[in-house]
Amino acid sequence: MNTTTNTVTRSTLDVGTALRDGYAQVGDVDLHYVEAGDGPLVLLLHGFPEFWYSWRDQIAPLVNAGYRVVAPDLRGYNLSSKPEGFTDYTADKPAADISGLIRELGAGSAAVVGHDWGGSVAWSLAMNHPEVVNRLVILNAAHPRKLNEGLRNPRQLLRSWYFFYFQFPGLPERRAARDGWKFFKGFQRDARPPYTPQENDRYVEAWSQPGAVKAMIDYYRAAVRLGSKQKVLPIAAPTLVIWGQGDRYLGPDLAEPHQEDVPNLDRVERLPNASHWVHHDEAERVNSLLIDFLAPALGSRSPR
Numbered sequence: 001m002n003t004t005t006n007t008v009t010r011s012t013l014d015v016g017t018a019l020r021d022g023y024a025q026v027g028d029v030d031l032h033y034v035e036a037g038d039g040p041l042v043l044l045l046h047g048f049p050e051f052w053y054s055w056r057d058q059i060a061p062l063v064n065a066g067y068r069v070v071a072p073d074l075r076g077y078n079l080s081s082k083p084e085g086f087t088d089y090t091a092d093k094p095a096a097d098i099s100g101l102i103r104e105l106g107a108g109s110a111a112v113v114g115h116d117w118g119g120s121v122a123w124s125l126a127m128n129h130p131e132v133v134n135r136l137v138i139l140n141a142a143h144p145r146k147l148n149e150g151l152r153n154p155r156q157l158l159r160s161w162y163f164f165y166f167q168f169p170g171l172p173e174r175r176a177a178r179d180g181w182k183f184f185k186g187f188q189r190d191a192r193p194p195y196t197p198q199e200n201d202r203y204v205e206a207w208s209q210p211g212a213v214k215a216m217i218d219y220y221r222a223a224v225r226l227g228s229k230q231k232v233l234p235i236a237a238p239t240l241v242i243w244g245q246g247d248r249y250l251g252p253d254l255a256e257p258h259q260e261d262v263p264n265l266d267r268v269e270r271l272p273n274a275s276h277w278v279h280h281d282e283a284e285r286v287n288s289l290l291i292d293f294l295a296p297a298l299g300s301r302s303p304r
Contacts, residue, residue: 015053015055015056015057015059015060016056016057016059016060016061017036017037017059017060017063017064018036019034019035019036019059020034020035020036021033021034021035022034022035023079024100024101024104024105025104026097026100026101026104027096027097027100028081028083029075029080029081029083029097030080030081031072031073031074031075031080031081031097031101032052032072032073032078032079032080033052033070033071033072033073033101034052034059034070034071035068035069035070035071036059036060036063036068036069037062037063037066037067037068037069038068039066039067039068039298040066040067040068040110040111040294040297040298040299041067041068041070041102041105041107041109041110041111042062042067042068042069042070042110042111042112042113042294042297043070043071043072043098043101043102043110043111043112043113044058044059044069044070044071044113044114044118045071045072045074045098045112045113045114045115045118045119045121045122046071046073046074046077046115046116046117046118047114047115047116047117047118047119047141048116048117048187048216048219049184049187049188049203049207049216050077050115050116050203050206051073051077051078051203051206052071052072052073052078053199053202053203053206054115054279054280055071055279057279057280057283057286057287058113058279058283058286058287058290059071061287061290061291062287062290062291062294065291065294065298066298067111067294067297067298070101070105070110072098072101073206074094074097074117074118074121075088075089075093075094075097075215076089076211076212076215076216076218076219077206077212077215077216078206078209078212079209082209082210082211082212082214082215083215084211085218086218086221086222086225087222087226088218088222089215089218089219089221089222090222090223090226091120091121091123091124091144091223091230092124092128092230094121094124095121095122095124095125095128095129096128096129098112098121098122098125098132099125099129099132102132103132108131108132109131109132109133109134110132110133110134111133111134111135111136111137111294111297112125112126112133112135112136112137113136113137113138113139113290114137114138114139114141115138115139115140115141115278115279116139116140116141116276117141117219118141119138119139119140119141120141120144122136122137122138122141123138123141123143123144123235124144124230126235126236126237126239127230127232127233127234127235128230128233130235130236130237133237134237134297135237135238135239135240135293135294135296135297136235136237136238136239136240137239137240137241137242137289137290137293137294138239138240138241138242139241139242139243139244139278139279139286140242140243140244140247140250140276140278141250142250142254142255143257143258143261143262144230144232145232145257145258145261146254146256146257146258147254150250150251150253150254153251155251156250156251156254159248159249159250159251160249162187162220162249163220163223163224164224166217166220166221166224167220167221167224167225172213172217173213173214173217176207176213177207177208177213180204181203181204181207184203184207185200185203188203188277190246190248190275190276190277191275191277191280191281192246192273192274192275192277192280192281195280232261234260234261234262234263235261235262235263235264236263236264237264238264238266238293239257239262239264239265239266240265240266240267240269240289240293241255241256241257241265241267241268241269242268242269242271242278242279242286242289243255243268243269243270243271243278244271244274244275244276244277244278244281244282245270245271245272245273245274246272246273246274246275246276247275247276247278248275248276249276250276252270255268255270256268266293269289271285271286
């Protein structure tokens with residue numbers, strides 16, 4: 001494994017702080033990530049159809065609170081490696097990537113924050129690599145057991161229609177970029193406020209990377225065709241769930257994990273005015289919740 005870094009300027013990326021841009025070779029993939037700050041490590045894991053940039057409103061506040069913040073592109077996304085087979089996208093594999101990344105960054109463990117697919121990866125990481133997760137925050141991503149239960153409900157099946165549409169070979173890939181990426185932009189249409197043209201341009205740039213569309217969709221192919229290859233194990237890390245109640249894709253009943261699965265659940269914080277894109281819609285509230293929940297990781301360090 002090896003890492004390389006270079007500086008990315010604030011003016012280029014508009015996230016409120018200067019970033020260090022790097023790559024880590026973890027197993028058979030290269031993960032691209034951005035990094036800022038120093039202190040206890042916090043990893044931010046994005047969902048579909050986003051990339052590290054989805055955390056643009058969280059990076060600077062966490063850095064200012066005293067953390068070293070790393071936001072990777074998950075395998076298949078943006079500038080990270082894109083394995084060709086859909087079997088390479090079961091949740092355990094990106095989770096293993098992140099476990100390796102934490103070690104490659106020189107840390108024994110990290111606080112892990114995940115949204116959507118990044119939340120699914122974070123659940124898997126905390127179950128299967130508990131030694132590298134000291135605190136866990138999940139944003140609008142159902143625990144695997146709750147999601148499996150939810151998909152037996154016809155109403156949730158309707159919400160999750162795209163899981164099944166994405167099974168068609170080639171069709172969703174061909175549709176994705178038509179009409180200025182209208183299909184992918186449609187997934188984000190509930191964001192409050194709507195994404196700006198400049199933000200949309202950043203997403204289009206990431207979606208346009210060679211192989212990215214197929215890889216992003218392959219997460220869903222793996223989930224439906226292969227199911228979970230993992231045993232559901234209790235999560236030891238203290239855990240906070242943040243849930244936008246206006247989520248179009250996941251019903252509010254999926255927010256609360258079973259007590260035996262997450263025995264150290266701090267709470268489920270429901271934000272009534274937020275959509276699935278909760279960290280965009282309610283950035284200040286989410287940042288406050290993150291900083292308060294992660295504070296024990298600072299130990300004797302004083303926030304800046």
